[in-house]
Amino acid sequence: MQKLSIIVCKKPLLAALAVLLALPASAQGNAGKRLAKARAEAQAPAVTTGAAGGSGTRCGDEGSAPLMASLAEGSGVDPRMQLQSLVRQALQRSQSVGAVTLLAQAARDDWEEARAARLPVVNLGAGLSHIGSKQDGLPLSQGAQGRASLSMTAPLYDAGRIEQLAAWRRQLAEAARLGLMNMEQQLALQTVSLAMDRSRYQLQIQVYGQYVRKMACLVEALDSIVKADKGRASELVQAIKNQQQAELAVEQTQSALRQTEIRLRRFVGDELPPSASFAALLTQVPELAQMQSDVLEAAEVAQLEAQAKAQSSYAASVKAARQPQLSWQLGSTATTGQNRGGDWVAGVTLNVPLYNPGMEASVSAAQKRAEAARLQREDAIEARRYRMADMHEAAVSSFDRARRISEILRNSDRVRLATLQQWQQLGRRSLFDVMGAEADYYSLRVAHVNALFDGQQAVALLWSMGRGVLTPLQ
Numbered sequence: 001m002q003k004l005s006i007i008v009c010k011k012p013l014l015a016a017l018a019v020l021l022a023l024p025a026s027a028q029g030n031a032g033k034r035l036a037k038a039r040a041e042a043q044a045p046a047v048t049t050g051a052a053g054g055s056g057t058r059c060g061d062e063g064s065a066p067l068m069a070s071l072a073e074g075s076g077v078d079p080r081m082q083l084q085s086l087v088r089q090a091l092q093r094s095q096s097v098g099a100v101t102l103l104a105q106a107a108r109d110d111w112e113e114a115r116a117a118r119l120p121v122v123n124l125g126a127g128l129s130h131i132g133s134k135q136d137g138l139p140l141s142q143g144a145q146g147r148a149s150l151s152m153t154a155p156l157y158d159a160g161r162i163e164q165l166a167a168w169r170r171q172l173a174e175a176a177r178l179g180l181m182n183m184e185q186q187l188a189l190q191t192v193s194l195a196m197d198r199s200r201y202q203l204q205i206q207v208y209g210q211y212v213r214k215m216a217c218l219v220e221a222l223d224s225i226v227k228a229d230k231g232r233a234s235e236l237v238q239a240i241k242n243q244q245q246a247e248l249a250v251e252q253t254q255s256a257l258r259q260t261e262i263r264l265r266r267f268v269g270d271e272l273p274p275s276a277s278f279a280a281l282l283t284q285v286p287e288l289a290q291m292q293s294d295v296l297e298a299a300e301v302a303q304l305e306a307q308a309k310a311q312s313s314y315a316a317s318v319k320a321a322r323q324p325q326l327s328w329q330l331g332s333t334a335t336t337g338q339n340r341g342g343d344w345v346a347g348v349t350l351n352v353p354l355y356n357p358g359m360e361a362s363v364s365a366a367q368k369r370a371e372a373a374r375l376q377r378e379d380a381i382e383a384r385r386y387r388m389a390d391m392h393e394a395a396v397s398s399f400d401r402a403r404r405i406s407e408i409l410r411n412s413d414r415v416r417l418a419t420l421q422q423w424q425q426l427g428r429r430s431l432f433d434v435m436g437a438e439a440d441y442y443s444l445r446v447a448h449v450n451a452l453f454d455g456q457q458a459v460a461l462l463w464s465m466g467r468g469v470l471t472p473l474q
Contacts, residue, residue, distance in 0.1 A: 198257065
């Protein structure tokens with residue numbers, strides 16, 4: 001495309017000559033005057049992109065450079081290290097992660113409390129009071145009295161109720177920990193996806209910017225030609241329209257980039273580093289069978305499994321509550337002051353449930369919740385495996401599309417250059433053919449960028465449904 005700009009910008013005289021040769025003899029006299037004027041204008045400096053191009057440099061054939069060369073341009077930062085750094089910042093800044101962390105710690109404390117229920121409980125009591133008594137024929141008796149008591153109790157046998165309650169709390173704590181891991185994985189996926197979208201839009205702006213510069217150069221060249229040949233004004237109008245469309249595409253892409261950066265700042269903070277080049281990252285599609293086997297290692301699936309185990313343990317504890325409960329106790333009480341004395345007690349306590357109308361319903365409800373949790377886990381596994389198959393096909397298709405577009409791009413580049421040559425030198429093509437070839441070429445470049453990043457994000461989603469998106473980035 002830049003070759004188009006070079007030829008058109010530097011040799012408007014040849015184009016005018018081609019027009020002259022195409023005119024009838026009766027019109028060549030006036031055209032000769034216009035040709036003389038075009039010859040004088042040809043001595044002017046080469047056309048620059050100016051404000052339309054945004055760079056102020058001479059028109060160049062940058063659009064003919066290999067696409068992967070432009071994709072490889074970046075800030076020189078290791079893309080893996082940058083993504084890992086962005087994910088760490090997102091995890092540190094996330095208040096949701098902080099809240100879930102506290103809930104996981106609270107669930108572990110609940111487990112510690114339930115586990116300690118089997119240990120002896122010691123209570124110390126004390127009191128100070130003023131007492132008095134009056135009996136017939138006896139004087140009033142009153143005075144201060146102090147009382148102290150010490151007791152100790154612990155369960156001996158409970159049919160496993162305390163053990164199952166502790167197991168229930170332990171599995172809930174594990175589910176909370178895995179829930180924290182799942183949230184971290186989701187946050188990492190969102191951060192990686194936004195970082196890649198940012199790079200995607202920056203590359204699109206680069207491509208559209210080249211298209212704008214090409215159209216701006218062509219417009220200025222045609223403006224010189226139209227001054228010599230007013231009959232070609234429609235070509236200038238068409239070139240201006242294409243330039244405006246390219247500028248609109250740049251503005252829309254810049255708006256999408258700003259929106260993406262706003263969302264990324266929500267996770268990692270206001271200071272965004274220069275985007276690294278992610279063109280060679282996450283381009284290997286993992287084996288579908290391996291990915292589907294990794295579903296069992298996903299934090300969300302493990303969380304559902306822990307919740308199912310927790311409900312099973314709770315159902316067992318409710319069932320054990322119907323069995324006899326045996327505990328032992330020791331106690332001693334001492335009194336001083338008005339009435340001195342003391343007593344002590346040691347023994348066992350047996351509690352046998354005889355009739356509880358709601359017990360059966362309670363056991364049934366707990367067992368049904370346990371079965372429901374198990375079915376939810378199985379459904380999550382199945383859904384993830386089908387989702388993985390879908391994403392695997394999407395990734396393979398995207399990378400295949402990127403490869404095919406890359407092959408088409410080479411032919412499109414040859415077509416646009418041949419079209420330009422035929423229009424500029426031989427007069428066999430119209431300017432509309434030239435601009436159509438340029439538009440087709442640059443739209444293919446944008447499609448190549450989109451196909452590449454669609455495949456990378458599909459690969460990232462594949463890993464996130466298994467061992468985590470950070471696994472291939474290590």
